[in-house]
């Protein structure tokens with residue numbers, strides 16, 4: 136294989152670049168679950184843009200309407216003006232997502248990234264309650280802007296802020312203390328007027344922590360958290376940027392717990408096509424924004440609205456995708472469980488189509504990803520010490536592709552473990 140020409144990336148692109156270091160090649164095209172580099176080598180994508188490509192790369196179901204829209208000079212940039220594309224999307228959100236689930240949410244279009252949605256959610260919660268503290272969780276990840284970083288756990292990422300990150304207080308996530316009931320401390324601190332904890336505006340939580348190492352909160356824990364918040368007048372924000380849009384099975388990851396968050400953030404796969412887009416959903420009575428109080432130039436990425444609308448209608452009008460995700464996830468879970476029985480010092484956890492293979496010796500996780508890459512599989516690590524190989528295939532992955540990917544992963548584990 137010829138070595139990829141990467142000089143311009145090394146000499147011109149900032150040192151901040153990251154994924155290109157894990158996957159040292161130059162990609163050119165992509166389709167479905169596959170990327171192809173400029174030498175023609177194919178890579179099976181079990182990362183899916185960190186959960187942005189739930190329906191795969193360049194999915195033809197979404198591409199055709201997008202091309203037609205562009206070809207007929209449909210609005211591309213629309214600030215927050217009313218457009219035909221946005222009307223169709225809002226109607227589809229109402230009819231496909233909200234009405235069938237009895238969710239009475241209003242829809243805000245913030246800037247097009249997950250961090251934009253998180254910032255808007257935190258700001259709104261503070262405005263509504265008049266309180267400043269936000270409770271977050273150990274190992275949480277909510278984005279790179281200052282507000283989002285203040286509720287993020289990772290020390291290296293936090294250090295990048297360069298200023299104190301304030302008005303947030305971390306609480307133990309489910310399983311963090313290895314106790315049956317990890318909300319004990321939070322409940323106690325909230326109810327004790329001498330705990331030193333200021334009454335918070337909101338709690339922000341991921342139902343499965345993607346970046347934090349595929350930590351899975353139990354449905355019962357989420358229910359207890361929702362009850363705790365509601366009983367004390369604290370708003371519950373579910374950050375569904377990565378776990379929403381069907382990643383764990385149902386469209387919203389909190390559906391398995393039967394809870395209704397006050398505020399929900401969505402981004403990553405909401406446009407369905409990898410086009411930048413984000414949403415904040417809020418209970419109707421919480422829509423206390425003044426006109427223009429929060430804005431952003433790229434709130435109206437109408438091309439993303441086109442693919443988002445088609446994705447919702449095509450994939451979420453029935454439960455076929457949800458059932459398929461559960462079945463594929465179960466298969467991956469069984470395979471990973473069998474692998475952990477062969478190799479001690481490993482374990483696995485996950486839900487739907489997000490799974491982690493956890494290594495006690497964290498360095499092995501990075502090595503497994505490297506060997507898998509050489510063999511044509513894209514997987515990345517996550518967790519505080521990069522100890523977790525995270526499997527995040529597109530939801531549209533085929534059974535044959537799962538077989539192929541798990542085969543590469545298994546060989547990679549064998550190679551890394553035999554070398555020890």
Ligand SMILES: *Cc1c(COP(=O)(O)O)cnc(C)c1O
Nearest residue numbers: 248249250276277278374376377
């Ligand atoms: C990726 C992610 C974000 C940040 O989204 P960006 O688009 O990178 O700003 C926020 N929350 C969660 C849970 C994420 O996975």
